[in-house]
Amino acid sequence: MNKLIFSIFLVISAATFGQKSDEGQIKAIYDAALTKGKSYEWLSHLSNQIGGRLSGSVQAQQAVDYTKKQLEELGVDRVYLQPVMVPKWIRGLQEFAYIETSPGVTINMPICALGGSVSTPFRGIKTNVVEVKSIDDLAILGKQRLEGNIVFFNRPMDPTKISTFDAYSGCVDQRYSGAAEAAKYGAVGVIVRSLSLKIDDLPHTGAMSYGDIPVEERIPAAALSTRASDLLSAAISLNPDVEFYFKQNCQQLEDVQSFNVIGEIKGSTYPNEIIVVGGHLDSWDLGDGAHDDGAGCVQSMEVFNLLKEIGYKPKRTLRVVLFMNEENGLRGGNEYANVAKNKNENHVFALESDAGGFTPRGFSFDSSDADFERIISWKPLFEPYLIHQFIQGGSGADISPLKKDNIVLAGLRPDSQRYFDHHHAASDTFEHVNKRELELGAATMTSLIYLIDTYGTKTSE
Amino acid sequence: MNKLIFSIFLVISAATFGQKSDEGQIKAIYDAALTKGKSYEWLSHLSNQIGGRLSGSVQAQQAVDYTKKQLEELGVDRVYLQPVMVPKWIRGLQEFAYIETSPGVTINMPICALGGSVSTPFRGIKTNVVEVKSIDDLAILGKQRLEGNIVFFNRPMDPTKISTFDAYSGCVDQRYSGAAEAAKYGAVGVIVRSLSLKIDDLPHTGAMSYGDIPVEERIPAAALSTRASDLLSAAISLNPDVEFYFKQNCQQLEDVQSFNVIGEIKGSTYPNEIIVVGGHLDSWDLGDGAHDDGAGCVQSMEVFNLLKEIGYKPKRTLRVVLFMNEENGLRGGNEYANVAKNKNENHVFALESDAGGFTPRGFSFDSSDADFERIISWKPLFEPYLIHQFIQGGSGADISPLKKDNIVLAGLRPDSQRYFDHHHAASDTFEHVNKRELELGAATMTSLIYLIDTYGTKTSE
Numbered sequence: 001m002n003k004l005i006f007s008i009f010l011v012i013s014a015a016t017f018g019q020k021s022d023e024g025q026i027k028a029i030y031d032a033a034l035t036k037g038k039s040y041e042w043l044s045h046l047s048n049q050i051g052g053r054l055s056g057s058v059q060a061q062q063a064v065d066y067t068k069k070q071l072e073e074l075g076v077d078r079v080y081l082q083p084v085m086v087p088k089w090i091r092g093l094q095e096f097a098y099i100e101t102s103p104g105v106t107i108n109m110p111i112c113a114l115g116g117s118v119s120t121p122f123r124g125i126k127t128n129v130v131e132v133k134s135i136d137d138l139a140i141l142g143k144q145r146l147e148g149n150i151v152f153f154n155r156p157m158d159p160t161k162i163s164t165f166d167a168y169s170g171c172v173d174q175r176y177s178g179a180a181e182a183a184k185y186g187a188v189g190v191i192v193r194s195l196s197l198k199i200d201d202l203p204h205t206g207a208m209s210y211g212d213i214p215v216e217e218r219i220p221a222a223a224l225s226t227r228a229s230d231l232l233s234a235a236i237s238l239n240p241d242v243e244f245y246f247k248q249n250c251q252q253l254e255d256v257q258s259f260n261v262i263g264e265i266k267g268s269t270y271p272n273e274i275i276v277v278g279g280h281l282d283s284w285d286l287g288d289g290a291h292d293d294g295a296g297c298v299q300s301m302e303v304f305n306l307l308k309e310i311g312y313k314p315k316r317t318l319r320v321v322l323f324m325n326e327e328n329g330l331r332g333g334n335e336y337a338n339v340a341k342n343k344n345e346n347h348v349f350a351l352e353s354d355a356g357g358f359t360p361r362g363f364s365f366d367s368s369d370a371d372f373e374r375i376i377s378w379k380p381l382f383e384p385y386l387i388h389q390f391i392q393g394g395s396g397a398d399i400s401p402l403k404k405d406n407i408v409l410a411g412l413r414p415d416s417q418r419y420f421d422h423h424h425a426a427s428d429t430f431e432h433v434n435k436r437e438l439e440l441g442a443a444t445m446t447s448l449i450y451l452i453d454t455y456g457t458k459t460s461e
Numbered sequence: 462m463n464k465l466i467f468s469i470f471l472v473i474s475a476a477t478f479g480q481k482s483d484e485g486q487i488k489a490i491y492d493a494a495l496t497k498g499k500s501y502e503w504l505s506h507l508s509n510q511i512g513g514r515l516s517g518s519v520q521a522q523q524a525v526d527y528t529k530k531q532l533e534e535l536g537v538d539r540v541y542l543q544p545v546m547v548p549k550w551i552r553g554l555q556e557f558a559y560i561e562t563s564p565g566v567t568i569n570m571p572i573c574a575l576g577g578s579v580s581t582p583f584r585g586i587k588t589n590v591v592e593v594k595s596i597d598d599l600a601i602l603g604k605q606r607l608e609g610n611i612v613f614f615n616r617p618m619d620p621t622k623i624s625t626f627d628a629y630s631g632c633v634d635q636r637y638s639g640a641a642e643a644a645k646y647g648a649v650g651v652i653v654r655s656l657s658l659k660i661d662d663l664p665h666t667g668a669m670s671y672g673d674i675p676v677e678e679r680i681p682a683a684a685l686s687t688r689a690s691d692l693l694s695a696a697i698s699l700n701p702d703v704e705f706y707f708k709q710n711c712q713q714l715e716d717v718q719s720f721n722v723i724g725e726i727k728g729s730t731y732p733n734e735i736i737v738v739g740g741h742l743d744s745w746d747l748g749d750g751a752h753d754d755g756a757g758c759v760q761s762m763e764v765f766n767l768l769k770e771i772g773y774k775p776k777r778t779l780r781v782v783l784f785m786n787e788e789n790g791l792r793g794g795n796e797y798a799n800v801a802k803n804k805n806e807n808h809v810f811a812l813e814s815d816a817g818g819f820t821p822r823g824f825s826f827d828s829s830d831a832d833f834e835r836i837i838s839w840k841p842l843f844e845p846y847l848i849h850q851f852i853q854g855g856s857g858a859d860i861s862p863l864k865k866d867n868i869v870l871a872g873l874r875p876d877s878q879r880y881f882d883h884h885h886a887a888s889d890t891f892e893h894v895n896k897r898e899l900e901l902g903a904a905t906m907t908s909l910i911y912l913i914d915t916y917g918t919k920t921s922e
Contacts, residue, residue, distance in 0.1 A: 030621065034621050160495050162845065388847075437879070
C-alpha cells in the first residue's frame, strides 16, 4: 500500500468508524439507561425518604449527604462539597384563609404563603379584595382604591401557548413582584392566582421579592388555588364588598451554611476543559420536589453512571453539580460560578435539567451561532430516540452565572404539558414521575455530554 | 393591469393567502382546542359516569346512547347508529390465585382472566407451573414436560424499544395464542406475564384466541401482574415443585346486538368523497377505558366541534365513527367497511386515534408513496405544535378493513411511554389523562383532517 492510499484508507476508516461509533455509543447509552439506570431509585430516596428540600432545612442537608454518598459509590475521581451560605425561610404553621360572602357566611380557601413572604399579623388580615389582572392595573386603580385592601392578582396562564413555560413566563411577575408593587399603593396583603393551567384545589408556592421595600412596609403574599381563584373572582363580581381573611406565620431567618454537591471525573486528554451537568438539590416544601428538581439531580448523576456502564472514559473533565438554593436565591449557582472564576477554570459546556422528569424532546442552547451549528449537525443521531427540538435561547438558572463568550450553555427540554400541574405544589411527588420518561431524559443528556466530550465545542477545538 | 400581470397577481395572492390561511386555520384549531374543547368533559362522562365498556355490556350501550346524543347536540347533518352483532364475554366473579411454596404456605397473586378465556373448573386448578419465554419453547419441552401442568409465559416487554408499541408487539403472541398452543401439549392452564413495562401489582387483560382448538380442549388463560410474575419466577427457581392455584368463572355468551355510532357532515363540493375519523367505543372492563379508547372517541368527536368553532365548512363528507368491539372481535370495523363496500362509497381518507390520550407526536400512514410525499409537505405547518413524526406503516385496527389502493389510512401517534402502564388494566382511568395532552391530540387530528379536506389526497385530486 503506498502512502497516499494508506492515508486515504485511514481517513475513510476513521470517518466510518467514528460515525458508527457515535451511533453505537448512543444506542448503548439509551439501552443502559432503560435497563441499568439508577435514577429512579435515587429519586425514590430523595422524594420518599427525604421529601421537600427547602434551602436551609434538615431535608436539604439530608439530600446533600445522600447524593454525596451515592456519587462516591459510583467511584468517580473526586466528590466534594462546596460551601455556600443560603437563606432560610420557613413556612411555619399551616396557612388558613376564607372568604366571607355575607356576615358569618364563610368558605375556606386553599392557600399557601409565597416563599420569602412575611407573616400576617398574629390574628390574620381580614378586609376587602380588589381583583386585578396585572401589575399595570395598580397604577390605574391608585392608592385611593387599593389602600387598606388586599390585592388579588388573577391573570391566568395563557392556555394557547404550546410550551407551558411560555404561559408561565407571561404571569410570573404577579407572583414575584406583586407584593412589592401593591405595597407602594398601601395594600395590606396580596393574593396571587396559582401558576398552573389545571383547575384544582392546590395552591402553588414560589419565590417572591420585596425589592427595595423597607422591612416595615412589607406586606404578606400568598398563592390561592386556581379553583379558589375562580371562586373568589365570582364572589367579588356578585358582591364587591366580600371580605377575605388569611393568616400565615412564615419567617425569614438568618442565612445558614449549606453546600453544592460536586462529583468529578478528570479528563484524560484535556483535563483543563470542564464540562458541567447539573440540577438543583433544593426544592419547595409542599411536595417532595420529585420533578422540581429531584429529577434533574438524579438525571445528572445518571450521566456518570451511564458513561461508566458503557465504559466511556471522558477526554475532558466532567463535573456533576447539584446546586443548592435555586428556588429562593440562586446562591449555589452564583457561588459555583464565582469559585470557577476565581480559580480561572475553563468551563466549555454546561447542561442543566430543571424542567421536570418528563419525556425528553430536545435541548435549548445559549451559545454562539457557530457552536449551535455544530451541535445541530448531531441532530440525526438523536432521531431514533424521538429527540427533535434543538433551539437557541435559554439554558438553566443555576448554570446561567457561568455565562461568558466561550461557553455553551444548554437546558434539557422535556415535554412541558404536565409540568405546571405539579410545579411548587403538594402534588410534585414521586408517583407523578414515570420511570421510563425520567430514564430517557438521562440518556438524552448523557448522549449530548458524550458528543461534546468527544468533539469539543468550537471554542475548545 | 394587463392580463398577464393580473394572472400573476392572482397566483401570488392565492398562494400567499392560501399559505397564511392554513397557518391561521391551524392556529385557530389549536387555540379552540385549548380554550373551548369539549373532549375532556365528554371523556369524564364516558369514564366516570359510565365506566368500562366491554362489548355487549350495559355500559357499552350507555356509551352508544351518550355519544349519539352529544353528536346530535353538535348539530351535525346526520347522526345514526349502524347495527352490528358483537361477542359478549363476561368476566364473572373476581378471579383468585395463589402460589403454594410449601404445603400450606401460600402467597396470593393478582390475576385476571384474559378476554375470551374459558373458566376454570368450579374448584379452580392447582398444579405445577412450567415457565417458558416463548411459544417456541413449548415444542422443545414437549408433552412429557407440559401435560397436566400450567404453562407460565414470562417473556417481558423489551425496555430498550423507544416505542413501547414495538415492545408490546414483541410479546403479545404469548397472550393471544399462548393458551391455544399450550393446549396442544396437554397443559391445563396458562398464565401470562402482563404486557406492561412497569413493575407493579396490576394484571393486564386483553384478547386471546383458541384458534381451531375444539371447545372441549380449551384451557383457561389469565394474566398475572408483572411483580407477581417476577415473584412466581423466583419461586419456581427456588422450588420447581411450587404449585399454582387459580380460579376464574368467565363465560362466552351468545352474540348480542350493538352499534357503531356515526356522525356526518355532508361535503359542500365533493360530497361523495368520504373522510373518516374515529376511535373505538368499547373498552376492557377493568378500568374505565379512558386512554383505550375513550380518548380516541372524544378526540374524534372534537374534530367536528373544532371545525365548527373555527367556522370551517368541509368540502368533502366528514364522518366521525365510534367503532364497537375493537378489543375482542373488530366487528364494528369490519361491519363499517362491509357496508361502505356494499354501498360503493368512496372513502379517500381515514384517521384513527387508538394509542392513548397522551401528548401527540405525529402520525403514521398506510398509503401510497405519492400520498405520503404530499402529506409530508405539510409537516412544517405542524412544527409550532411540536408535531414531528410523520412515518409510513400502520394506522388503526378499526379502519384497517377499509384498506384498498386509493385510500390513505392514518393513525395518531402520541407519546407512548406511559401507555402500557395503564393498557387493559384497572388503572386505565380518567385521572391518568391530562386535559391539555388530550386536547393537543384532538387539535392535531383536526389540523390533518382540515388539510386533507382542503387539498384532498392524490387519488381524490
